[in-house]
Amino acid sequence: MRFTDWLWQQGIDWLNTTPRPEDFSALCNFEFLEREIRPADVLLFAGQSRVSKVIQTVVLSPWTHAALYIGRLNDIRDPKARSRLAAYYDGDASEPLVIESLLGKGTVVTPLRHYRNEHLRICRPASLTWQDADKVVNFGIEHLGMGYDVRQLLDLARFIFPYAILPRCWRSSLFQHNAGQPTHIVCSSMIARCFQQVHYPILPIVHNAQQDEVRFYERNFRLITPSDFDYSPYFSVIKYPAWNTGREPAYRTLPWHQDKEDFHELVNKIPAAIPEPSGYAPDETAITAHLADGTGRTGQRQRLVGLRTLFRQAGLVSFARSLH
Known part of the structure; x- marks a missing residue:
């Protein structure tokens, strides 16, 4: 392996690392999701890795990743698509599967259970016919084996971000027209191509x-x-709270903390704030919400602050100071 390849892989591994993973299984009923999800549904992820935090900063949305649910290997009606899927997946034929594009892996097939502890949301193309749903799934299977388009991700960040060193459209891969099928793609673009194949609107x-x-x-x-699948009026959003079973209204069965202590007394017991040491710089992401000036600049400020904080955490102080 060349040194540049090794260095590139180290950078990808660092971006894909989750510093402090959270378990959302106590909030979400994964079994309910597994029962309700249908082929051609879009699954949104609120990622926790470093690259997910960067995407959250750029798009101003908690949804940083998307996958296409294709059902089980046995559910694929088209023999050609089923054969191609079997070439990339050798597990249980009755396992629910998703197709996704991942940094460092490309477009792959993953068992749905792999995301049991993640924060997920189903976006369902409400009026899609079952015939077109099959076409969407089959076209998604055709993308298996494609590389992940890092260049497109960077160009998208440059296009959305309000401050650009280079013109947003200059040498950008976003507006290049290439005949035939692309060889590299990102998660949401891959899914968008599948729905555009049957002219279903996003x-x-x-x-x-x-x-x-x-x-x-x-x-x-x-x-x-x-997040465009979440915003789209042509996709129904399906949520699956953990406490949503039984005939009695779900909120009545929630395990609320029952303590005789008055809430105000509990608040009064919180220790007083410790004086800040000299030279202390507060986390700017915590105060961004108070910087709104009513002129529509809040989103730009949030992106800028988020990037400065990210650069500081990575030790790139000089880059952080250059962003104003």
């Missing part, structure tokens, strides 16, 4: 050509982010 551009004439235009699939 967040289309609507143009009123005349008074009684409306035209829909498909967005560039490279500009689709995971």
Whole structure:
């Protein structure tokens, strides 16, 4: 392995690392999700890795990753698609599977149970026919083996971020037209291509050509982010709280903390704040919410502050100081 390849792999491993993983299994009923999810559903993830935190900063959304649920190997009706899927997955044929594009791995197939402890959300294409759902799944299977497009991820960040050293469209991979199928892709773009294959809308551009004439235009699939499936009016959002079973209303069965202590007395017992030492710099992400000036600049400020904090955590103080 060349030194540059080794260095690249070390950087990918660092970005994919989760410093302090959280377990969401106490909040979410994974068994309910597993029963309710259908082929062609989009699964959103609130990632916890370092690269997920960067994506959250750029897109201003907790949803940092998306996967396409394809069902079980036995559920695939098309023989060609089933054969291709079997070439990339040799596990139990009755295992629920998703297709996703991952940094450092490319487009792969993963068992759904792998994400049991993650914060997930189902986005369902509400009016998609079962015939088109099969086409979406089959087209997703065609993407297996593709590499992860790191360049597209960086160009998307440059396009969305309000401050750019280089012009946003200069030498950008987002607006290049390549004949044929791409060889590298990111998670949400891969899924967007699958739905565009059957002309199912995500967040289309609507143009009123005349008074009684409306035209829909498909967005560039490279500009689709995971949160767009959450925002789309053409996808139903399905949630699965852990306490949602039985005939009695679920909120009545929640295990609330029952303590005779008055809440105000509990608050009064909180120790007084410790004076800040000289030269102390507060975490800017904690005070960003108070910087809104009503002019629409809050989102830009949040992205800038988030990147400065990320650079400080990575030890790149000089980069953090250069962002103003």
